[in-house]
Amino acid sequence: MNHPDTNQSAPDALPSDFFTRPTLTVARELIGKQFIFHDESRWQALEINEVEAYDGMNDKACHAHVGRTKRSEVMFLPGGIWYVYLCYGIHWLANLVTGPEDYPAAVLIRGAGRFDGPGKLTKAVGMTGKINRSPVSPDSGFYVADAPAVPKSHIQRTPRIGIDYAGPVWAKKPYRFVLSRPKKNRIKSP
């Protein structure tokens, strides 16, 4: 028995074999899962509501499309670790490495909880490049916990954001997944 404030246990983490599956499958299933981080001596949860898949060396928007570099080599590792890099010199972006070893792929977390935007999310939870290559587990302070599956009808697929440089074919791939629950019927005021 854990007191919620003083001796709170960490929610169960998704196992690493959740992440070693194909990137698009992982991206789709991450919608609705809980992004867990440690803050002020307790574990906090945010519902993941927007992600993007970056899938292998053929994907011109994927950082690994040019092969192994100092930045991209983390994507060649087995799924289940963090890939955190600095974007535009200002924003840290949080990615979950996916797929088997030697297949470079990752899922960018673009939104969770009330935080809208990949740079804002990392800033809000205090995530930086120090987390790069760390396991997606309570040990690193940042991980993902299970949650009931979101029905397909509540997930919107669109092209990815900010990757026009990847050319029309890859820029148009519907690799972005957004949670879009139907609006509840509002109770009208009398």
Place this chain on the structure above:
DNA sequence: GGGAGGATGGAT
């Protein structure tokens, strides 16, 4: 050793 460009976000 230098220069260009980028998976953003906030102000204009």
Place this chain on the structure above:
DNA sequence: TCCATCCTCCCA
């Protein structure tokens, strides 16, 4: 639409 700001990559 502009631009802050800096790491990585590529080309000398």
